[in-house]
Amino acid sequence: MNNKGFTLVELLAVVVILASISIVAVVNVSSSLKRRDTRECLEQIAIVKNSAKIYFSLNDDKTSVTLATLIDEGYIDGDNKINKLKKNTDKVNLTANGYEFVGTECS
Numbered sequence: 519m520n521n522k523g524f525t526l527v528e529l530l531a532v533v534v535i536l537a538s539i540s541i542v543a544v545v546n547v548s549s550s551l552k553r554r555d556t557r558e559c560l561e562q563i564a565i566v567k568n569s570a571k572i573y574f575s576l577n578d579d580k581t582s583v584t585l586a587t588l589i590d591e592g593y594i595d596g597d598n599k600i601n602k603l604k605k606n607t608d609k610v611n612l613t614a615n616g617y618e619f620v621g622t623e624c625s
Contacts, residue, residue, distance in 0.1 A: 559602040559622065566603065567617050569593040570610035574617075584609040585621075 569588045574580060585608045588594045608621025 555602070562600050562602050563619050563622075565594065565600065566608070567610060567619060570612075570617055574612050581612045582609055 566585055566588065570583050570593075573583050573588060573591070573593050585594075585600065585603055589600070594600065603622045608619070611618045611620055
């Protein structure tokens, strides 16, 4: 008798191995995406702070500016994708120690 095939145990072992590899891959990809989002948010905050520094240097009487104002007045390029931040509530305050970003926190 010639038995050319796989047993149920062999097939289940292959399925378990593939499932475990898939789980590891999904976990790694999701953590990588989260790190990328955090890095992107921090970069966008840096863009806003640099734009606010220019704004404050040209407007001596101002101590606070919102993201919407920076975009409207051309301090941040309209094509710049500042999508992690909220345009109407995020702002930069000028303080004695420098520039304080108030709004979206990167997590």
